[in-house]
Amino acid sequence: MPEQQNDVNLQMEELQQKLASTQEKLLQTEKMRDEYKGKYFQFKGIFQRQTQTFYKYQSLSEPSLEALSGIFKGTSFEEFLACGVQPGNIDALWEFARSEALNGNMADVAILSEIITYFVHLYNGTNESPLLGIQNTAIGDIFDVDLHIRTQKSKPAGAITNVLLSGLTNAFTGEVIKKSVVEIN
Numbered sequence: 062m063p064e065q066q067n068d069v070n071l072q073m074e075e076l077q078q079k080l081a082s083t084q085e086k087l088l089q090t091e092k093m094r095d096e097y098k099g100k101y102f103q104f105k106g107i108f109q110r111q112t113q114t115f116y117k118y119q120s121l122s123e124p125s126l127e128a129l130s131g132i133f134k135g136t137s138f139e140e141f142l143a144c145g146v147q148p149g150n151i152d153a154l155w156e157f158a159r160s161e162a163l164n165g166n167m168a169d170v171a172i173l174s175e176i177i178t179y180f181v182h183l184y185n186g187t188n189e190s191p192l193l194g195i196q197n198t199a200i201g202d203i204f205d206v207d208l209h210i211r212t213q214k215s216k217p218a219g220a221i222t223n224v225l226l227s228g229l230t231n232a233f234t235g236e237v238i239k240k241s242v243v244e245i246n
Contacts, residue, residue: 196228
């Protein structure tokens, strides 16, 4: 009987060691899972913003997509990013959006504005310090020909009633590079 008791005690000790080892492995696995889960959500957040911008681009009207085919080469997400972050393409995209706003083709202007803001932010991230800024124009501001472009149907002067497209500025000096397109009613 004492031998059986010893065998049982040995087996129990071995099982407790295996249990402790398994619990340690479980803790390490859970820790790794939590780290990967955190990284997954971080990357998911980044890529969701990027892919949402791409999907917005794809939702533009056919005439706009055709007109922008000179800026955005290819059809993939990667090509969209590579083309959009180039300063010359940001400029061309903004000019297209300005033209659409001034011609009253407002269907795509809000989406174009979001895409421009996204690429300005992305472009600034590739530099040691931001180079481009988004002009801070608000409803109620007084129209200023040095800061704003008004639509043809707008009054020649007065308070801004709608900002159709924010302008671009030099992030260092604040100098206006592209004037905001506004309405004055």
